Amino acid sequence: MKKIQFDSALVGTEWHDDVVLSIEQGRIVAIDDSDSMPVDERVPAVALPGMVNVHSHAFQRAFAGLSEFHTAERDSFWTWRSLMFDFLLRFTPGEIYEVAKQLYVEMLNAGYTWVGEFHYVHNDRDGRPYPRMSELADAIRRAAADAGIGLCLLPTLYQRGGFKNEGLTAGQKRFAMDAESFVELVGRCREYIGQQNDYQVGVAIHSLRAVAAEVGNDVLAVLKTGKSFPIHMHVAEQLAEVKACQEVEGKRSVEFLFERYAVDENWCLIHATHLNDWELQAIAKSQAVVGLCPTTEANLGDGIFRMPEFCEAGGRFAIGGDSHMGVDLREELRLIEYAQRLSRRERVVLGPRSQSSGRFLYEQAARGGAAALGIGAGVISVGERADLTLIDQNSSAIDGAQHDRLLDRLVFCNPGGNPIAGTMVGGKLRMKGLEGG
Numbered sequence: 296m297k298k299i300q301f302d303s304a305l306v307g308t309e310w311h312d313d314v315v316l317s318i319e320q321g322r323i324v325a326i327d328d329s330d331s332m333p334v335d336e337r338v339p340a341v342a343l344p345g346m347v348n349v350h351s352h353a354f355q356r357a358f359a360g361l362s363e364f365h366t367a368e369r370d371s372f373w374t375w376r377s378l379m380f381d382f383l384l385r386f387t388p389g390e391i392y393e394v395a396k397q398l399y400v401e402m403l404n405a406g407y408t409w410v411g412e413f414h415y416v417h418n419d420r421d422g423r424p425y426p427r428m429s430e431l432a433d434a435i436r437r438a439a440a441d442a443g444i445g446l447c448l449l450p451t452l453y454q455r456g457g458f459k460n461e462g463l464t465a466g467q468k469r470f471a472m473d474a475e476s477f478v479e480l481v482g483r484c485r486e487y488i489g490q491q492n493d494y495q496v497g498v499a500i501h502s503l504r505a506v507a508a509e510v511g512n513d514v515l516a517v518l519k520t521g522k523s524f525p526i527h528m529h530v531a532e533q534l535a536e537v538k539a540c541q542e543v544e545g546k547r548s549v550e551f552l553f554e555r556y557a558v559d560e561n562w563c564l565i566h567a568t569h570l571n572d573w574e575l576q577a578i579a580k581s582q583a584v585v586g587l588c589p590t591t592e593a594n595l596g597d598g599i600f601r602m603p604e605f606c607e608a609g610g611r612f613a614i615g616g617d618s619h620m621g622v623d624l625r626e627e628l629r630l631i632e633y634a635q636r637l638s639r640r641e642r643v644v645l646g647p648r649s650q651s652s653g654r655f656l657y658e659q660a661a662r663g664g665a666a667a668l669g670i671g672a673g674v675i676s677v678g679e680r681a682d683l684t685l686i687d688q689n690s691s692a693i694d695g696a697q698h699d700r701l702l703d704r705l706v707f708c709n710p711g712g713n714p715i716a717g718t719m720v721g722g723k724l725r726m727k728g729l730e731g732g
């Protein structure tokens with residue numbers, strides 16, 4: 296057991312100063328005041344619940360910034376996507392490993408403790424399966440282990456080009472996998488649970504358009520174990536997708552999702568940008584987590600999630616880097632609130648009146664993220680994982696602020712520099728050089 300003292304920590308929902316966390320086998324086993332307690336280590340930082348990056352396509356990190364030019368009369372998500380598919384055709388397993396590892400180190404430096412890797416690139420460049428079907432999933436898994444970030448690997452099923460069972464284009468051939476092979480792939484990924492530290496496996500259905508609902512349901516039924524696991528899906532990111540779903544299935548995307556799948560608290564719906572009232576209430580009621588990816592959604596011109604209504608309805612949310620235009624939890628959180636301020640011409644829109652905006656956004660995203668990856672974390676509490684995001688109180692962004700004001704400055708104040716002092720993942724401390732120390 297190791298006793299580590301922090302300047303301050305958000306324990307449960309309360310701030311504790313000079314607090315000592317006792318950590319054993321990656322979990323918090325006791326929380327005490329520092330008085331008269333000998334400690335093994337003193338860390339000059341403020342401990343926050345570890346922030347989860349709930350939605351990542353690691354290879355897209357290499358593509359960030361390479362599509363900011365005109366390719367059509369009206370550029371969109373769809374024109375971006377065809378450039379991205381072309382770009383992906385070049386990657387070898389070694390390159391995917393290198394990009395993912397660098398990205399995961401960047402995530403740790405940015406304060407993220409876990410990543411949900413929505414992994415849909417399975418095949419070789421010519422579209423044929425690798426001799427070892429888990430070649431690329433293994434590359435992702437090793438990259439996370441070597442970087443030291445927690446990984447929830449989400450092998451992703453992707454089978455068709457649209458709601459009318461259109462075939463896959465040349466750019467999508469690396470994603471194709473039949474249901475049987477997919478079940479086998481998930482099984483292989485699951486073999487490392489318990490062997491690799493800080494590792495978890497969920498399942499992703501790419502989207503309603505890329506997988507027929509009957510196939511998705513069959514696969515989920517076959518993969519069922521005694522224990523629940525995270526289920527992730529992209530949904531309602533683009534209006535064109537909602538419209539196509541309406542045309543073919545006679546229902547909007549999220550309506551159709553709830554009609555055909557048993558969505559519950561194990562689900563994480565990525566984006567969910569375009570919702571009517573019924574859909575918004577259905578998601579909130581199911582307690583599925585909405586995985587918001589604000590910098591990517593802004594970059595791709597997706598639209599603005601109905602966050603005030605969703606929070607009002609008791610919905611849960613998390614943040615994801617998605618295409619990795621930003622690897623910055625502060626930017627993701629800030630943009631959630633700023634999108635509302637800009638569109639409503641109002642300030643401090645989200646959260647209850649009793650809480651500041653930064654506190655609300657950080658605390659809820661940390662909880663939602665841990666829930667969406669099925670890990671016991673997201674709050675600093677006895678029995679939970681020792682996953683922490685550590686803040687340098689002397690950095691220029693924080694400038695000595697404490698408690699809720701620290702969170703507000705963390706989220707909203709960006710004078711340059713990085714106030715993230717380090718992270719702890721499963722009890723393993725990883726400090727960076729302190730900006731203010």
Ligand SMILES: [Zn+2]
Pocket residue numbers: 350352413529565617
């Ligand atoms: Zn995505």
